[in-house]
Amino acid sequence: MERDDGLSPDDFHLQWHLKYNPEATITDEEEIDLDEEIKKLSISLSHENPSDLAKIFEQIHQIAAGTHTAVPIQAPEAVEADLEKEGELIEAELKKTTNKREANTKPDRRSKRSKIVNQNYAEDSEASNNDRKSDSLPGLADINRLAAGRPKSDEAGSEASYGEAIDNDALLALLDPKIKNSPYVNQAPIHLRYLISSIYNPPGDGNCGFRCVSKALGYDHSNNGLWRVRExxxxxxxxxxxxxxxxxGGEREIKKIENAIQVPEDAKNSSTVPPEKWLDKLSHGQILANTYARPVIFLSIASCTTFLPTRAPPPPESTPQPMYLLHVDGNHWVLPDVEAIDGVKPIPPPISSKKSTSKAVKAWLSYIQEGLALYNKGLVAATSQEKK
Known part of the structure; x- marks a missing residue:
């Protein structure tokens, strides 16, 4: 009015607005940094198994759509009860298998002493379970002792006081998925993991790659083997x-490779060698294949590469086995024992060069056809599984 112009909604108090509610509390929505959230999600997913990512994304979509199934969180008492129940199931399974085995091998007769021993053990076990409900499942020391068939001498004092012998085969059958795999198996390609029966893990002193080659060739396990490989x-x-x-690529690269392979005599007693003298896939792969006349295969979670001999064809009187080297932790080589299927081991596609194409290379390509087919079959199956 004082400005001699028209009225606007801002000239009136909020109480004159139709939507005014004095009891309402209006709070500003918290701003979300999408870039930061996406970064956190990416870091979290990077620690997951690649084969599980599709399932994880599906669960995320279900949560966003409200179609997921929420699992109630159990109280500590319920968790302890579940653990105790699981321990009882394992003990029952072991006892069932042991009884079956004894029924087939021994007459159904027991001495009075045996009955007393087992009764005492049952009472001791019940008392132990009542005192330690949260420790119902066997620990690592117990598992190792049971797997070896040894009595619980520290607590009972003799084999008789421990009761009946544990069936090792039954126990190992239950624990096999947990004790078979080496910690480095999960860093091997997914479709090859089931073929890896064991992994040789050399010291991480910079000579690990050459130690793996020495081990694969059956050389001396001391330092003499790795120096022999370099020579x-x-x-x-x-x-x-x-x-x-x-x-x-020229004389300069060859000299660099020679310097990496050679180690001075005064440095051989050193506890470590510098990174420039470590085994390198691209620099040393072809040399190893030609030196030992066999396919040399480099494995990692990111890629797989095969080097074939280029100077001599496969020997007709023997079947040279491929050498597998697995790169783990970004800076370490281990030697996996890859099993064969019907006499055939998986072989990744080889690195080939037009400059080195020869009759020997063609003979090796023909020699590894079954191994290539087995590798590709496993890769296709693993890829299809990831997409589901």
């Missing part, structure tokens, strides 16, 4: 220097 690789380079010069 034999140097002999191969010296005899075929022109070939490797073409493959590696």
């Amino acid at each position: 034999e690789m140097m002999v191969e380079i010296t005899k075929n220097r022109a070939t490797y010069s073409r493959l590696q």
